[in-house]
Amino acid sequence: MTVSETAVPPVVNIADALGRFTEQWAQRRIGGVNDYDVKVAKVQGEFVWHTHDDTDELLLVISGRLTVRFRAGDVELAPGEFVVVPRGVEHCTAAEEETSILLLEPTGVVNTGNAGGPMTKAARALESS
Template sequence: MPQPVDIVQKLSLVTEQWSPKVVARLNDYEIKVVKVQGEFVWHSHDDTDELFLVVDGVLTIQLHDGDVVLHPGQLYVVPKGVEHCPIADGEVHAVLIEPSGVANTGSAGGDRTAAYDDSLSSSAR
């Protein structure tokens, strides 16, 4: 029988910063959990929007035309093609929703690109 996904429990298993883990799938989308702290890289996703939902902590999404500050229970959708840079003064726990196969660094690439990880998904393919 299918079981609900406990986001807080899945986040407790995450040990690496800036390395999203797939916890579920919805059609061609993946629901990922991630822990972040510090500043990421400026990047964009040319072909897709990116949803950030904060579970714990405060996340700032830096944009060229003004920052968006997210508190627990708040979400923001970065439109496709918009360059952005997440930053967190303290550790933040978040959920990301994006199409399957999207790299966390988008078009920027580089050494901060996380390896694909669906080990926390009960429906790992």
Template sequence: MTRQPINLVDKLDGFADLWSPKIVAGFNGHDVMVVKANGDFNWHSHPDTDDFFLVLSGRLTIQMRDGDVVLGPGEMYVVPRGVEHCPRADAETHLLIIEPAGTPNTGNPETAAIKTKI
């Protein structure tokens, strides 16, 4: 156990790849991750879990079939389980994402981005 705070800005400065979740901590069986986003991710859903997004910087549009949700810095949104969605950032955007450990970020292990610990 570490007693040092986790600086999310420092963590985000440590990589450049997009749409590649980086695990910075664990929380009650969940991965706490930072992600750099730019462009469209892909349309997907999670049949068994909600999808948590918190924008740290930039702007994220969560496209859904029945309308979009636009988030700015300090805003969060939870996509309910089973709802098809496609995150999009029109410029580089930094996110904090929390999901159960082992959950593929596309809802499908075959198409999911690989999560790495930093």
């Protein structure tokens, strides 16, 4: 038997998941698709310029507004909008107000990519309520 024959997959409420933590720039895993993590985060201020040399990164705004800065120009995202940052493209995210985002990227991707530094945080599983 496969898992799909013995269990019903969980339903994840994104708003509920975001309500269960307050730390900014700290990604929480809320699910997975094949070898990818589905993560949420709360962000405010400016992140570090970085690249992910081996993978694309999807950034979807749930609430607030997110600026994704590229050397070629900025992309402004409103709730319900997303951008895919291509692998190897240097970028920096920023938000004037607290903004909630959903990320889709391969398991194990480091949030600061090649930059490292004090904002590097491993994604953690969302704790049960």
